[in-house]
Amino acid sequence: MSNEPLSLEALALAFDRWGSDLARWPVGEARRAAALIETSEAARRILAEAHALDVLLDSDSAPLGVGGRARARILEVVLANDPATRFLGWLTRGPFLLRPAALALIPLLIGLGAGIGVSGIGHTDDDLASEVHMLAFDGAEDYRDAE
């Protein structure tokens, strides 16, 4: 960084490079430019011209919302490709009874039904059980007599 005073030509070139906002300039260059602008009428005219160009550029405003309109469409595509969303979509697609989620429920329901049925069969009546137990010894006496 040089401490020499800036020339008017160098000042004009610097405005072309960095614009009229000295805050965007390298610090040392901005200081030298500010010093020149303070003392030189010609430098102030160069600044005014550079500033006028920036003001004109700023008048070319982009319409509000441009780009933002794409947000919903982008998220739609992204969410459609999201693994969790895709799995959920796969589970729930198609007519109700043919949906994978519904199909997955069928063996579950069959299993539950079978389980309930088996537990009903397995339940024994106490009186009947004792009769059955006694019958088991009927044959045993005959077997002992034969011996």
Add this chain to the structure above:
Amino acid sequence: MELVQRQDSAAFALLLDRHLAPLGRFLYRFCGSAADADELAQESFLRIWKEASRWQPNRVRFTTWLYRIGRNLAIDRHRRRRELTGEAIPEAVDDADPASVLEAEDRRRRVRAAIDGLPERQRSALLLCHFQGFSNQEAADILEVSVDALESLLSRARRALKTSLRTLVEGVAS
């Protein structure tokens, strides 16, 4: 961005909230059409989403990567359109154009025409630095040129604009 690399859609939505509108404005100024800007912004972000795993934070900033993609897509689109129609530079179209022909509107159109008349690289340099607020270093990274080359592009762009908008510049300066 690290969450986006893991395909976290909520993190991606946050990224959109922060960067979509500025990118849209850049693309609007670049191609002169709000509809094109919307489509290009959409394409840019979907590419980011698909290729997020390839992004390396220690090599390039996210915004640099995003604007590079957006600009390249815009250039490709102009190139294809030019091949089809012979159109050299896209005409500025304002989708929200008011019916009135106020002086400010006329001035805006002249400024837009002057910007559109710049060679593509000068225009990109100006849009990135002046309108998007990138530093010269950041803009140079996006355009993949040295800072000196970027500043040369900016100088030529501003000088050309001062020439083509001479009467307007003098009017504002006085």
